[in-house]
Amino acid sequence: DAGVIQSPRHEVTEMGQEVTLRCKPISGHNSLFWYRQTMMRGLELLIYFNNNVPIDDSGMPEDRFSAKMPNASFSTLKIQPSEPRDSAVYFCASSFSGSRGSARYGYTFGSGTRLTVV
Amino acid sequence: GQQVMQIPQYQHVQEGEDFTTYCNSSTTLSNIQWYKQRPGGHPVFLIQLVKSGEVKKQKRLTFQFGEAKKNSSLHITATQTTDVGTYFCAPRGSSNTGKLIFGQGTTLQVKP
Numbered sequence: 311d312a313g314v315i316q317s318p319r320h321e322v323t324e325m326g327q328e329v330t331l332r333c334k335p336i337s338g339h340n341s342l343f344w345y346r347q348t349m350m351r352g353l354e355l356l357i358y359f360n361n362n363v364p365i366d367d368s369g370m371p372e373d374r375f376s377a378k379m380p381n382a383s384f385s386t387l388k389i390q391p392s393e394p395r396d397s398a399v400y401f402c403a404s405s406f407s408g409s410r411g412s413a414r415y416g417y418t419f420g421s422g423t424r425l426t427v428v
Numbered sequence: 429g430q431q432v433m434q435i436p437q438y439q440h441v442q443e444g445e446d447f448t449t450y451c452n453s454s455t456t457l458s459n460i461q462w463y464k465q466r467p468g469g470h471p472v473f474l475i476q477l478v479k480s481g482e483v484k485k486q487k488r489l490t491f492q493f494g495e496a497k498k499n500s501s502l503h504i505t506a507t508q509t510t511d512v513g514t515y516f517c518a519p520r521g522s523s524n525t526g527k528l529i530f531g532q533g534t535t536l537q538v539k540p
Contacts, residue, residue: 336512345530346527352533355518355527355529355530358527366527401470401471403471413474415476416461416463416475417463417473417528418469418473422470
């Protein structure tokens with residue numbers, strides 16, 4: 311298995327532009343998570359999906375952020391419009407969860423997308 | 429929400445010295461996971477602890493879960509330069525939700 315695949319690895323964009331981050335989870339995993347990592351705030355959970363359904367988006371900073379999971383093998387995180395304070399490393403992770411959504415195994419993280427908004 | 433304190437925030441050791449990081453919660457935990465992130469890398473799952481008082485070992489790494497299931501520790505014996513990185517605990521509360529909230533992490537530097 312190639313693991314969790316994220317694209318792009320690096321993204322530099324101008325303030326106000328739309329940014330779309332992509333993630334392909336591990337086949338067979340039914341939970342997918344988007345995290346943001348900065349020096350100041352550490353690893354923050356933005357949103358997670360279970361069986362393609364958004365379960366908890368309480369970590370999404372504001373309406374400029376949206377996430378979708380149209381099928382079990384693909385998810386996107388979109389920022390529109392982007393702002394300099396959105397600069398961070400965005401990680402996607404996947405895992406297999408039990409029937410009540412509890413993760414019984416560890417998360418597998420992708421390599422991340424380093425976003426810089428200038 | 430889940431409150432967890434991970435200490436210390438940073439630790440510098442001489443190669444060969446031991447290292448311990450602690451994760452303390454204000455509430456009883458369902459289980460706890462530990463991850464390692466190398467500089468410039470992504471978090472990698474190390475282990476999950478579930479039972480009260482559980483102790484697990486992976487080579488030079490020893491993981492413990494407290495009897496009250498409110499704290500956990502990771503101990504590295506005789507550190508090596510390959511141990512450099514940030515170690516995160518990720519506890520799950522008794523509400524048994526699917527999401528994992530990470531601690532602040534302990535960054536370990538090892539001087540050769």
